[in-house]
Amino acid sequence: MLALAEQHSYALGFRWNPSKCVVLNHLSPLSSTACGYTLSLYGVPLPQADEVTYLGLPFGKKGLIASSLVSSWSPGVAKVMGILSLIGVSCAGFSLLLCLRIYSTFVHPKFEYGLAISFLKA
Numbered sequence: 001m002l003a004l005a006e007q008h009s010y011a012l013g014f015r016w017n018p019s020k021c022v023v024l025n026h027l028s029p030l031s032s033t034a035c036g037y038t039l040s041l042y043g044v045p046l047p048q049a050d051e052v053t054y055l056g057l058p059f060g061k062k063g064l065i066a067s068s069l070v071s072s073w074s075p076g077v078a079k080v081m082g083i084l085s086l087i088g089v090s091c092a093g094f095s096l097l098l099c100l101r102i103y104s105t106f107v108h109p110k111f112e113y114g115l116a117i118s119f120l121k122a
Helices: 002-012 029-034 066-086 096-106 108-112
Strands: 052-054 057-060
Touching: 057 066, 066 096, 066 108, 096 108
Parallel strands: none
Antiparallel strands: 052 057
């Protein structure tokens, strides 16, 4: 498959960056070398990992890691809520409707990011 990716890039006149690629949950480097093959792109061996973060979302062996996703939201949401509180966004400072709109504009999207591709259990 990597050979096909190389051929595809040559045919279309571009090049993948092997340093930005990661092989997720592959065999250990010792066992892959013992079998006589290594995964490489343009002759550059690809790094291997058990978990990788892509576009801010944690991925593992079975796909998106939902528990890590929720824990990664918490600091960002708390930070935004703190900033909004500092500038007076509260029922005492603004109307309830304006507070709701500010929340739905700045806080709610932080919770939604990655939610469409995750499978969360209660």
